[in-house]
Amino acid sequence: MGLGIAFWALAVISVGAALTVVFLRDVFRAALALVLCFLTVAGIFITLSADFLAAAQVLIYVGAISILIIMTIMLTRGVRQGSPSGKLRVPALFTALLFFAAAAFAVLNTPWQIAGAPPQEPTTAALAGRLFGEGGFILAVEIAAVLLLAIILGAIVLVREK
Amino acid sequence: MVLNPGLGMEYHWQALPPDWPGNFWWHWLAFSVIILAFVLGLVMGFIWLERRGIGRFQIRLGPNRTGPFGLLQPIADAVKVLLKENIVPAAADKIVHWLAPLVAFVPTLMIFAVVPFQDGALLADLNVGVLYIVAISSISTVGIFMAGWSSSNKYSLLAAMRDVATVVSYEIPVVLSLAGVVLLAGSLSLNQIVMAQDIPFILLQPLAFLLFFIAASAEINRTPFDLLEADSELVAGFHIEYSGMKFALFYLTEYAEALAVSAIIATLFLGGWRGPVLPPWLWFVGKVVAVFSVMFWIRSTLPRVRIDQLMALAWKFLLPLALINLVVTAVQVLAWPEASLWAMVPVNVAIMAALVVTWSRLLKLGGGRVEV
Numbered sequence: 220m221g222l223g224i225a226f227w228a229l230a231v232i233s234v235g236a237a238l239t240v241v242f243l244r245d246v247f248r249a250a251l252a253l254v255l256c257f258l259t260v261a262g263i264f265i266t267l268s269a270d271f272l273a274a275a276q277v278l279i280y281v282g283a284i285s286i287l288i289i290m291t292i293m294l295t296r297g298v299r300q301g302s303p304s305g306k307l308r309v310p311a312l313f314t315a316l317l318f319f320a321a322a323a324f325a326v327l328n329t330p331w332q333i334a335g336a337p338p339q340e341p342t343t344a345a346l347a348g349r350l351f352g353e354g355g356f357i358l359a360v361e362i363a364a365v366l367l368l369a370i371i372l373g374a375i376v377l378v379r380e381k
Numbered sequence: 382m383v384l385n386p387g388l389g390m391e392y393h394w395q396a397l398p399p400d401w402p403g404n405f406w407w408h409w410l411a412f413s414v415i416i417l418a419f420v421l422g423l424v425m426g427f428i429w430l431e432r433r434g435i436g437r438f439q440i441r442l443g444p445n446r447t448g449p450f451g452l453l454q455p456i457a458d459a460v461k462v463l464l465k466e467n468i469v470p471a472a473a474d475k476i477v478h479w480l481a482p483l484v485a486f487v488p489t490l491m492i493f494a495v496v497p498f499q500d501g502a503l504l505a506d507l508n509v510g511v512l513y514i515v516a517i518s519s520i521s522t523v524g525i526f527m528a529g530w531s532s533s534n535k536y537s538l539l540a541a542m543r544d545v546a547t548v549v550s551y552e553i554p555v556v557l558s559l560a561g562v563v564l565l566a567g568s569l570s571l572n573q574i575v576m577a578q579d580i581p582f583i584l585l586q587p588l589a590f591l592l593f594f595i596a597a598s599a600e601i602n603r604t605p606f607d608l609l610e611a612d613s614e615l616v617a618g619f620h621i622e623y624s625g626m627k628f629a630l631f632y633l634t635e636y637a638e639a640l641a642v643s644a645i646i647a648t649l650f651l652g653g654w655r656g657p658v659l660p661p662w663l664w665f666v667g668k669v670v671a672v673f674s675v676m677f678w679i680r681s682t683l684p685r686v687r688i689d690q691l692m693a694l695a696w697k698f699l700l701p702l703a704l705i706n707l708v709v710t711a712v713q714v715l716a717w718p719e720a721s722l723w724a725m726v727p728v729n730v731a732i733m734a735a736l737v738v739t740w741s742r743l744l745k746l747g748g749g750r751v752e753v
Contacts, residue, residue, distance in 0.1 A: 282519025
């Protein structure tokens with residue numbers, strides 16, 4: 220009951236915030252709406268008993284990514300007007316509709332499985348076991364780390380003068 | 382300060398049940414009131430303490446007219462600021478301007494939900510407590526950002542840009558130095574971390590304590606790092622266009638953040654509510670006030686750093702030392718025999734001293750030259 224109310228409230232706010240991001244002309248306000256959207260997604264993680272994921276979501280998306288987005292916006296001109304729509308309006312609409320149809324089709328036609336087991340408590344140890352333990356995803360984690368390192372090095376090489 | 386479990390004096394105080402006075406809602410209500418009273422009361426105390434203390438450091442008296450020893454000065458200031466006119470600039474982004482103080486203050490208040498005042502006495506004993514603190518405190522930055530942007534003032538915008546640079550850089554040493562504590566305690570819950578401190582972690586993790594203290598002070602813009610509101614360069618920084626109650630909220634946020642950092646340091650490094658004889662909450666408050674006193678001692682001693690020095694300190698000093706500390710701690714957790722934990726103290730203090738001395742020899746902070 221309480222969980223249902225929380226889920227629907229968060230879902231409505233989240234979708235509303237996402238729509239605001241798309242429709243607002245003022246890019247700065249749009250970025251703030253994106254922050255709200257990230258926060259409500261963290262709230263939905265909490266209703267799913269995924270407390271570690273919720274904290275990580277806030278830390279990474281609200282604390283880091285959105286701040287980088289806002290910083291980029293501060294270096295942009297004409298923030299309040301946004302970018303006026305150009306010649307590509309119709310193709311963009313077509314692509315968006317196509318993508319929406321594909322996503323809706325995929326979501327509606329997937330047989331979603333609902334676990335009967337109660338959620339694990341605490342989740343941190345279980346997550347760590349899956350990621351770093353035996354038979355876990357340690358290789359993927361390491362590859363992601365190497366990939367990120369390569370990206371950082373690449374960025375340094377690109378922006379360095381001479 | 383040293384807690385000796387062999388004395389058996391500190392376990393007189395019973396742990397509170399998780400839904401202490403009754404059910405879930407009473408617990409929620411009681412602790413919301415306690416947290417609000419704790420934050421507002423101690424913030425007022427801190428403002429008085431800092432102004433009087435800094436007065437002493439600067440060989441003057443400080444506020445001493447309102448009430449005995451000037452104790453009522455913060456209340457007089459609060460009343461004055463609440464009655465002031467609220468001015469919003471004509472070119473401001475009104476909604477964002479209005480929301481910014483709230484977005485800055487509320488997350489700061491939320492940090493206290495996971496800080497234990499005594500055994501089990503906390504709003505929510507999250508088992509991701511430390512991560513929750515790091516995550517929730519990063520939201521405050523968005524509020525400062527909103528204030529800086531929506532004021533339509535170049536000084537507040539500059540302050541906001543400086544804030545991003547600081548927060549993005551100093552977040553990393555903060556998290557890495559906390560990771561050392563979490564490794565030792567084997568839990569992310571703050572209450573569990575306090576329980577694990579038979580030896581306060583300031584002794585087992587002296588380097589992490591030092592790094593966390595520096596990085597956290599920088600992140601909340603305490604004075605050696607207060608570029609964000611450098612009076613002589615940016616007038617008053619991000620809150621230059623704020624007046625009345627909204628300014629009061631920013632002022633409150635600033636001190637609530639200092640209080641939060643003091644409380645976190647007291648909990649993670651100084652043994653939190655643990656201590657002999659006195660009631661646990663009194664130990665906790667005493668440790669918080671002690672940490673804050675060190676903070677304003679530093680404020681009255683050190684001059685403000687330049688922006689390039691700020692960045693260099695984060696990336697060339699704090700980050701490598703935090704990484705080394707993490708590796709050393711991980712090895713010690715795996716290999717150190719459980720019985721001789723006290724022997725780890727001199728070893729870690731020696732490691733810290735050697736690292737800090739050699740690294741500060743190696744580090745060059747631009748030497749007065751700024752190359753952009």
